[in-house]
Amino acid sequence: MERRFAARREQLLADAEVDPRIPRGVLARLERFLDPFVELLQRSEQDGHARTYAAGLVSGLKYKNVESIAYLHDQEREPLQQFIGQSPWDHRPWFAALARQVGQELGTSDGVLVLDPSAFPKKGAESVGVQRQWCGRLGKIDNCQVGVYLAYVGGGEQALVDVRLYLPKEWASDRQRRRKAGVPKEVRFRTRHELALEMLDERGPLLPHAWVAGDDEMGRCSWFREKLRSRGECYLLAVPSNTSVRDLLAPDPPHGGRGRPARRRSGMAAAAADRKPGSRVDGAQGAAREAAGFVAWLGTD
Numbered sequence: 003m004e005r006r007f008a009a010r011r012e013q014l015l016a017d018a019e020v021d022p023r024i025p026r027g028v029l030a031r032l033e034r035f036l037d038p039f040v041e042l043l044q045r046s047e048q049d050g051h052a053r054t055y056a057a058g059l060v061s062g063l064k065y066k067n068v069e070s071i072a073y074l075h076d077q078e079r080e081p082l083q084q085f086i087g088q089s090p091w092d093h094r095p096w097f098a099a100l101a102r103q104v105g106q107e108l109g110t111s112d113g114v115l116v117l118d119p120s121a122f123p124k125k126g127a128e129s130v131g132v133q134r135q136w137c138g139r140l141g142k143i144d145n146c147q148v149g150v151y152l153a154y155v156g157g158g159e160q161a162l163v164d165v166r167l168y169l170p171k172e173w174a175s176d177r178q179r180r181r182k183a184g185v186p187k188e189v190r191f192r193t194r195h196e197l198a199l200e201m202l203d204e205r206g207p208l209l210p211h212a213w214v215a216g217d218d219e220m221g222r223c224s225w226f227r228e229k230l231r232s233r234g235e236c237y238l239l240a241v242p243s244n245t246s247v248r249d250l251l252a253p254d255p256p257h258g259g260r261g262r263p264a265r266r267r268s269g270m271a272a273a274a275a276d277r278k279p280g281s282r283v284d285g286a287q288g289a290a291r292e293a294a295g296f297v298a299w300l301g302t303d
Contacts, residue, residue: 004141006141007138007140007141028060029057032056032057032060033053036052036053036056038099038103039052039096039099039100040052040053042095042096042099043091044090044091047081047085048085048089048091051081051082051085051086051089052085054071054072054075054077054082055068055071055082055085055086057071057075058070058071058074058075059071061074068082068083068086068087069083087184097163097164097204097205098204098205098208100163100164101163101164101204101205101208101209102208104154104161104163104208104209105154105208105209105210108154108156108157108159108160108161109154109156109157109209109210110156110157110210111210111212112156112211112212112213113154113155113156113157113209113210113211113212113213114154114155114156114211114212114213114214114215115152115153115154115202115205115206115209115211115213115214115215116151116152116153116154116155116214116215116216117150117151117152117198117201117202117214117215117216117220118150118151118153118216118217118220119148119149119150119151119168119194119217119219119220120138120139120148120149120150120151121135121136121137121138121139121140121146121147121148121149122137122139122146122147122149123137123139123140123144123145123146124145124146124147125145127145128182128183129147129183130147130167130169130173130183130184130185131147131148131167131168131169131170131173132145132146132147133145133146133170133172133173134146135148135170147167147168148167148168148194149165149166149167149168150165150166150168150194150197150198150201151164151165152164152165152198152201152202152205154209154211156209156210156211163201163205163209164201164204164205166192166197166198166200166201168192168194168197169185169189169191169192170191171191173185174189174190174191175191194219195220195223195225195226195229198216198220198226199226199229202214202233202235203233212236213235213236213237213238214230214235214236214237214238214239215237215238215239216237216239216240217239217240218239218240218241218242220239220240221239221240221241222241222242222245227239
């Protein structure tokens with residue numbers, strides 16, 4: 003793993019430390035939290051399976067798969083496996099209920115919607131959407147699945163609200179592979195930006211917010227930024243440090259008659275480009291130039 007990814011992992015682990023008082027009474031709170039969700043299920047036995055599985059996910063099990071969770075609760079594996087993988091219940095109302103709950107409990111007028119693709123490594127080749135692709139968790143291209151996540155930040159708190167599993171083109175066009183993995187017929191290929199917009203359209207009205215934020219994978223796509231503007235969204239999106247930025251208010255330099263006409267760069271981008279490796283800049287000027295190394299598109303309506 004690259005040093006920068008290892009350092010970031012250590013930062014995340016340090017931030018993940020939990021006050022020992024927080025877990026007290028967690029199972030009782032979990033039962034209350036699940037009440038509005040299990041009410042959406044159609045059969046009474048599904049209620050019990052949902053509570054069992056959720057309790058297993060917050061348990062101390064090393065491997066939180068269906069088999070381990072079932073055995074933890076002294077149950078047979080097959081009924082719980084059937085509930086998770088085959089039972090006909092719709093997950094979409096659950097996400098809608100979660101978004102309403104987050105909006106009511108954490109919602110503020112200056113809230114932020116965060117869109118972020120995230121990968122998780124896999125060993126096999128049969129999990130839906132798995133293939134060799136960029137895995138930020140490992141810092142390299144490797145075998146993994148990718149999900150696009152929507153999180154909400156407001157009132158000093160944050161919560162995950164929704165997720166879409168990314169189905170690569172190779173998967174979307176392979177009927178045999180889709181059939182074997184149980185991919186629904188109505189699921190079609192969508193880019194990660196299209197998946198992000200779907201979540202924004204469905205959950206955004208339930209989550210009071212002033213901004214949409216995302217990393218450079220979200221920000222590098224001009225089509226995505228245009229779609230945010232057309233929806234009246236204000237956004238702050240990172241872009242790669244080598245992104246060209248035009249100053250639309252400044253006149254273009256004279257054209258010498260050969261090649262493509264030159265475009266005037268913004269002062270911040272030009273300062274970053276002119277900076278020599280190893281040079282040092284202090285004070286406000288340094289802050290501005292450092293910001294240019296990780297440019298962010300700032301969009302408002």
